Amino acid sequence: MSDGPHNLECYYMGEIENGLNCTWTPGNHHTNTTIYTLKILWQNRKFPTSEELVNTTRTFYTIERRCLYISDNVTIWVEMRDRRSTVCQKTKSVTLIPEESERPKTPSDITHQRKDGQLKLMGDFSEELRYELNYTKAGTANWHVVNLTSSKTLQELDQLAAYEFRIRCKRISKVSFWSLWSTKYEVPPELIDKPLIRKTVSELLHEPGKRIVTVQWENPVNGTNEIVTGYKIRLARILANRSSNSKLFVTNNSECTFILSQARFKFEVQAYNSAGSSPASEIEIPPFNQMHLNNKINATPRGNDSILISWNSNTKERTNDYIVDWGPVIGNEICIKRSEKIKKGLQTYTLKGNFEPKQRYRIMLHRKSRKWKRVNNTETTIGMTDVYILEGTPRSAPSNITVTNISKTSAIIKWDHIPEDECQGFLQGYKIFCHLNKASIADTFIPISVNSSTAYYVLTGLRQNTVYAVQISGFTKAGEGSRSEAVSFATKEFDDGELQRIAVIVSIAIIGFVFLVTWSCLFLVRRTKKMFWPSIPNPGNSNAIQIIGRDSSLPHLDNELLNLKSNSPLMGTEEELESLHTIEEVTSALADYELEGNEQNNVTDQEPRNDLNDKPTVIQVTDYTTMENFRQIMPTITSNDTVVQANKSETECHDQQSDSFILSYMKQHVHQTSIQNAGDNPLGTLQNLDLIKVPQNPLSQQLLETNC
Template sequence: MDEQEALIARNHYNHDYPAHPNNIIIKFDDDTTVFGLILEGTESAYREEILKSSAWSSTNNLTLITMKTKEIIFDFRINSTDLKPLYINGDLWRESQPGFHLFDLLPSVRCSPEQIKYERQKEDFTVSWKNRNITHYQLQYKELNKESWILVNSIEDNSIKVAVPNETVFYEAQIKCIPNNVCSDCKWSEFLFIPPEPKIVELFTAPFSEGNRMLHMKWEMAHDQHINGYNISITRGTEHANYSTRHREFFLIISGSAYTISITAFNNKGRSPATTVIVQELENIVYSGEMNITAKDPSQFQISWNSSETKCYAFDWGPVKGDRTSNSWFTNTPSLQLNGEFEAYKRYRIIMYLRYKNPPCNLKDFNGTERTFAVKDAYITEGTPLYGPSNISASDIKSTSALLTWSEIPEESLQGFLQGYAIHYSSNSTMDSSQAVYVNSSTLSWTLTDLRSNTLYTVQISAFTSAGEGKQSEDYVFVTLKEVSARIYFTMSGIPVLLITFIVIYCQGFEKVKKAFWPQIPSPENSSAIQEIDKTNPARLVESSLLPVTELELDTSDSGSIHIIEETSEITRIYEAAKNNQSVDQEVLVQDAEALIVTDQVEPDHMNAFSKMAGPSFKTASDYTTMELFRQAMPHFSKVDQETQDKEEHTACDMRQDYVKQKHCYMNHADS
């Protein structure tokens, strides 16, 4: 059969005899190959295809040469059986035993698992594989670079799950079949390195440009040599973007919205658990864009803006606290409609971005592709607040005023945009009616004035929106102080002043007062009187009080003895002589006086003699007996006639003076 005949035959055969679904016929020139699939030991489809091919060849004047036809059987069955003989045109084409068996060419059955993978969570990891021949396997694992292994047998056919106590540890694992009658030689697989989640050590954002900021992240991973790289997944609303890096550091230019960022480490067998962080939305930022929002109906917001900078826009919208929806538009007009299932009395936040990518404005990349244009909150329908403020208290209470403070109402309880607070207060007095004070929404304290003193007041506070005033708070009661008169205030405030003044004066004048009322009595030994007595003996006093005679030469060094006049008769004689101005010889007087002075002991009789001279009024006023005797006895020695006293008044000495002054007086007169 030449080439043209073979081509015609091939075309006719392929057209007239399509292969069985389990068979494939490949014909090239004058060669034909038949592939047949034998399932569960049944080869009927294959046999039928061989017989049809032989019959077609005979019909089309083609001869099938049996001696040149070869059959190869690939038998993947573990327990194979002999196939029945096959005849072609009466010739035995296949004997009971095929030319060779597939497993005769292999050393043994394939026992090692294939396509080994792992998947790690924080508290466990799962190792999975594929093998249709073996159903029972064994896993060993340990901490990386440690020595002791932990063995776990499989429960399912193709996976093993292991709980790990330490979520920050890097593990390594191997798997093998459990020896059986089919696989007697089971070997451990290659190592699986199972990393923990990356540990973020640095995360911050910094202003980059209007509506943009730069994000910088840095993380750590032990045994980094077993890691091929890191996947970074970024989500904003319902949109996602993925990035990969080999480094443990990442920079990104993002907008002012909120982002969820996840980082995983991966190698050729699996990946680590994800470390997830949230980059918070920028709060209280006033953007340059102007966006107007109008509630058209319960399921639609109409949005318009003033920018023509780009034609590609992206929006996030949803509850202020909750999940949000994201989408992007390419539009030539600065307006669009947001449709959704919006609820009344719930606050929604709408964020608008300008994107700098060509249509269709897809959100597959966040890095430097957009900036925040405007942020605005809106309600489909506003309502009144559900509750009044809490934690109401009064402080700095006076007779006519009191300071009230309260806490903010949670945003979810406002049901609209807060416009202010209403303070309602009333007293228990029948003369007053209930009053109300309205303050703005940023005020959380207020001072009530013009109150009545000593009066009980009841306060209720409520919040109001554009829909009206909401429910009032619970009653709060306080009592103003009682008013006190000015005189009592002055007296009460003056008491501390007077007390302080008295203490100051008392401290300063204490010494003066002490000297005036509690004089310090000096020691008699140190008194001037004793010093004069030590210098002057009684004989001199007698001498100077009688006549101007020369000083007696007595022993004055004996100041420790008491000198007493013994004979009263001699004293009387001397006195009488002085009284009558009789001349007395000085030497006789001195001798008589010296004879009258005795020392040592004072006898009672001598005291009586002085008492008689002094008269009935002679009494000692103190323990200083000698001085008292001299002082009280002196007047008797100085008595003279009244006429003589008047004549000599300018030279007389006052006998009522103490003996010291008298002594000086007489001595001065004697000198003159």
């Protein structure tokens, strides 16, 4: 790069009458005091002269038309001289003819569109100019130069890459300069994917015949959200066999809401940016069958080729025109075949066409309140009805018949409705035929009729444990259709839970019977035992023992007996001693002794006899006599000690008898203990009983001394 001025250019734009514009680039030593001198040399003149035109600090100059010879060659250059320096620098000279030095205007207002790897430029292009394009990928400095053809299209670009480009032009028919480069245009990546429509919501308004439709969508790739400027939406009213009306909307949101009638519409959405638009994604908004609009219009068949419709047009709302859509019903949806416009003010209209018998047709009438070009919130459905030219009987019967909740006398029958295509007329209801499985048709019960909206029935009054068969058919105004295949079922002998209740009752009865038998057996056993094996009372719990223990002086004797029992090697345990029974000889001796004592008491005194009469004088001696007998006798003996004092001989005899009684009692205890503890020689033990010597009882000795 030169240190002085350079890049000198001289041209005119538009008309030469505006003068010749010369521009250059200043040098490195340019200051505010730099003076530029523009020199012109006309070479075709006989006397070439050099003219100096001075421009102080500016880097451009316009040569006026009066100073130009537009048909002659001219050489132009620029010199730079600084006042503080004697150095002179100049640009390269340019030679030109002024009238051929045109520079076209720089192209502007260029728009572009990307599609399928192509970049198409659009703007005010002239056929007299040749255009040159410079482009590069965004972020790089590798510029490519392309001469644009008449199509002004750039081919084979990367669809997912962003680009930058600029453009210039020049004259084709004559010599001219290239125009200046345009500003850089940025081209975003191409939108190659359709927006995804993910949800369509339709809600009814409070006003009949209108609905709110909300459509939502999203971009398929998250990375494309940054390069999407907005969305173009097109809503069209579909008219069969007629041109459809559409309206274009632009939005930045990913959803849109419309107020529409119950007719059929088409919705399209495209994402767009400065490079262009993506492919369109479209859906069809089907007609909405709002059944409560039935009977708002009337339809009357007029042969096989026409249907007369009528409606009430008295409304306060503004009405421009009416639209009627009609077509056959397939399944439960209308297939619109024709759409016709009806002028306002009419209340009847005749539909023309080839109508098939036994085919259902649906007619929808709409009111248009505004111009046809407007679609959103301009139409209301005012009526809907179905009609048959000629009705027939159903072609098929209800399907999927099942019998559930079977009990002894009832069952529930369920079935699927007859499809609309098979009814061939307005279905009025179903007939249910129930009969015994082996019965003939003549034995069939009276058929049961239900309305067409019912899909189940409860059979009652059936016999238990019986097999039945049911058939169902539909009927229209023309008559009954075909019956379904017979479905058999058997009623139960017992209802659910009845067997369990019976089992519980029987179990309770068996348990009660077993309890009664067991209780009766136990009662009989106790009575038998009490009768044949009476229980022996415990002597220690008797009243006599309680009295003896409290009033008698025999505790000393009891202690002696206990000492003797504990010292004897032949004696057993305390429990064994308490369970001893007296032998027959001892009890007999005790009885004799008591009788003799009573006789002596009767002889001595009358007063003691009265006391003795209050007590039992005779004790029954049995094999079960125990210690209680002995203790009952002892108070009698002690009470006679005041009576028997006179006769000493009798006292000695009494003493001997008392000692003999005590000895007999002790032998009884020893004998019983020996029997329980005897080993291999029980006889030897019994022989030793006579060898036992009982120590002198202090109580008996005291009695003897007193009596003597």
